Amino acid sequence: MTPGSLDVLGVNVDLTAVCTVLLMGALLWHAWYSSSKADAPIMGSNALFGYLTALKTQTGAMNDLLRAGYKQYKGRAFQLPGLRAWVIYVAGEQIQDLRKGRDDTFSFREEVNDTVSMQYTFGPSIANNQWHAAVVRKQMTANLAAKFPDVYDEISCAFAEELDLPENGDWKEIPAFNTFMSVICRVSNRLFLGLPLCRDEEFTRISRDFTVQVSMAGFIISLVPPFLKPLVGRYFTPAPAAIRGFEKYLIPIIEERKKQEAELGEAWNEKKPFDFLQWMMDAAEGDQREAKDLNLRMLGVNFAATHTSTMTFTHAFYWLAANTQYIPVLREEVEAVVAEHGWTKDAVNAMVRVDSFLKESARVSGIGSVSMGRKVMRAVTLSDGTQVPKGAHVAVNLWGVHRDPKIYDNPDVFDPWRFSRRVETGESAVKHAFTTASSDFLFWGGGSHVCAGRYFASQELKAMTAHIVMYYDIKMANEGVRPEDTWFGTNCIPNRQAIALFRKKHT
Ligand code: HEM
Known part of the structure; x- marks a missing residue:
């Protein structure tokens, strides 16, 4: 094999040629997509099918354009070219069009399939039917109080083991992002599958790597025209290896549970595990009970849970560790509610300041500057009169809304008690809660596919924050300085290299 080439089934393939073909394909594909624009005004330049603007948006200009469009068009739709396709951004009244819109008009699934190329990463069964989302929404949410002791036990053990701090109370340098990712992967899988698998190094490594690799692979596949997708999917996506890796652990567990169910009949109900996998197995019908399909869905929830939560937590942690004056305020609240309720879900629910801190971090840093991406399945007219053709992509201008001074006072300022202050002066705790999705707080998306x-x-991240302020002292290695975020298009990734200092809290 020569440098710059790849041996594919015995054939020496020139990588430069492959990349050129892919790039040409992408250009043609993009040109075709340009025809799917709406009659809304364009931000940036339309030159080269909008590619120049699209490239600029990848290198930091996106948020300025979103904010300028928001200001200029006052909530009415405008459009911007992306690397993959043109996107129509809405705000104001038009958010309701998406929130109320049906799947046959504004499709969440088709948008996700286009964005992360699910057909070629996860495969058709998940791409075509995400029935497990209903199990997350119903059974998992209903059982959160009952599962809290397990979740908190894992938070406590995972921090102790991952931080591994000296007993003498000295500070220790911790790579923040990767450490939180390990903790979150363990904690989520404690709920999904329980012990001992949630602590298995190889199993959790597959889960953590999968999310990053599949997102990258999905993005690359999404850039190329349909006829190239299977080829690129085959050679660029690590998904099949991760799926096989997960199968090694999960298929024996699933088959054993099925066997016991068949043998024990009614008695199985008393004996069966109480975790997400079991809730999913109980809900599955017909082919959905196939072990391979259930395995894919377990990867699916790991994909949905791990990276999003890690980014959200790391953003909030950086605000706290760079602004340590906020720690005593949180500590005071956590000590009081834990003294009253113990480490329970009720205690976490009562942590109004912790909730406000996380919500403000999500408002300011978020994990991205847009929300509620949808593919338009039939020509439609938005409530501002914008005509949107079939095949177009629409999304909500989260950045504009979250930075609108008419909605948030001093919107560019990180004000951790922005929401708790209002709750403490008698306003509705539910209205201001981190979990409450609305047209003003778009972090979780909205409408029928809201996260x-x-x-x-929220429970997991609040409990993690509370645990840290109760048992550790923290600061950034570069004291008082919040590490810079990395922006990639509309995605806001917290600094992955930053070092935080931890020590056991002096009592
Ligand atoms: C802080 C962490 C998280 C963030 C920021 C987040 C964000 C989101 C967003 C923005 C959406 C799309 C909503 C829309 O377009 O309207 C979504 C959907 C979804 N999320 Fe989350 N998510 C997080 C954690 C989780 C966790 C822990 C799980 C599962 C255990 C999960 C499961 C899902 C599922 C299943 C959907 C699809 C819902 C549907 O198809 O109806 N997410 N999430």
Whole structure:
């Protein structure tokens, strides 16, 4: 094999040629997509099918354009070219069009399939039917109080083991992002599958790597025209290896549970495990009970849970560790509610300041500057009169809304008690809660596909924050400085290299 080439089934393939073909394909594909634009005004330049603007948006200009469009068009739709396709951004009244819109008009599934190329990463069964989302939404959310002791036990053990701090109270340098990812992967899988698998190094490594690799592979596949997707999917996606890796662990567990169910009949109900896998097995019908299909869905929930929660937590942690004056305020609240309720879901529910801190971090840093991406399945007219053709992509301008001074006072300022102050002066705790999705707080999306796992995510991240302020002292290695975020298009990734300092809290 020569440098710059790849041996594919015995044939020496020139990588430069492959990349050129892919790029040409992408250009043609993009040109075709340009025809799917609406009659809304364009931000940026239309030159080269909008590619110049699309490239600029990948390198930091996106948020300025979103904010300028928001200001200029006052909530009415405008459009911007992306690397993959043109996107129509809405705000104001038009958010309701998406929130109320049906799947046969504004499709969440088709948008996700286009964005992360699910057909070629997860495969058709998940791409075509995400019935497990209903299990997350119903059974998982309903059982959060009952599962809280397990979840908190895992938070406590995972931090102790992952941080491994000296007993003498000295500070220790911790790579924040990767450490939180390990903790979150363990904690989520404690709920999904229980012990001992949630602590298995190889199993959790597959889960953590899968999310990053599949997102990358999905993005690359999404850039190329349909006829190239199977080829690129085959050679660029690590998904099949991860799926096989998960199968090694999960298929024997699933088959054993099925066997016991068949043998024990009614008695199985008393004996069966109480975890997400079992809730899913109980809900599955017909072919859905196939072990391979259930395995894919377990990967699916790991995909939905791990990276999103890690980014959200790391953003909030950086605000806290760079602004340590906020720690005593949180500590005071956590000590009081834990003294009253113990480490329970009731205690977490009562942590109004912790909730506000996380919500403000999500408002300011978020994990991205747009929300509620949908593919338009039939020509439609938005409530501002914008005509949108079939095949177009629409999304909500989260950045514009979250930074609108008419909605949030001093919107560019990180004000951790922005929401708790209002609750403490008598306003509705539910209205201002981190988990409450609305047209003003778009972090969780909205409408019928609003994040199904947000109650668990919020509980987990609040409990992690509370645990840290109760048992550790923290600061950034570069004291008082919040590490820079990395923006990639509309995605806001917290710094992955930053070092935080932890020590056991002096009592
Ligand atoms: C902080 C962490 C999380 C964030 C920021 C987040 C964000 C989101 C967003 C923005 C959506 C799309 C909503 C829309 O377009 O309207 C979504 C959907 C979804 N999320 Fe989350 N999520 C998080 C954690 C989780 C967790 C822990 C789970 C599962 C255990 C989960 C499961 C899901 C599922 C199943 C959907 C699809 C819902 C549907 O198809 O109806 N998420 N999430």
